[in-house]
Amino acid sequence: LVSITAGCASVKHWEAILIGAIGGCVYCFVSLLIQRLKIDDVVDAFAVHGACGLWGVLALGFFGDPEAGGNGLFHTGKADQLGA
Numbered sequence: 001l002v003s004i005t006a007g008c009a010s011v012k013h014w015e016a017i018l019i020g021a022i023g024g025c026v027y028c029f030v031s032l033l034i035q036r037l038k039i040d041d042v043v044d045a046f047a048v049h050g051a052c053g054l055w056g057v058l059a060l061g062f063f064g065d066p067e068a069g070g071n072g073l074f075h076t077g078k079a080d081q082l083g084a
Helices: 013-038 045-063
Strands: none
Touching: 013 045
């Protein structure tokens, strides 16, 4: 949910599923990394909101659909939104 929040109005349905699936992988990796580094985050707040939120913002730069108001790299060929 956190991964798709930034771009929910600007991506296609299949892209939202892909963004969410990648967000799930990001969560698992970051959660394990935080545990391995012995950082105290009992509720995985950083893994969910920090890492998945960052992925969601970057995903909008990749997948933003111009027909829905986005400016994503895969649709336009421009990396304008990723440079911000």
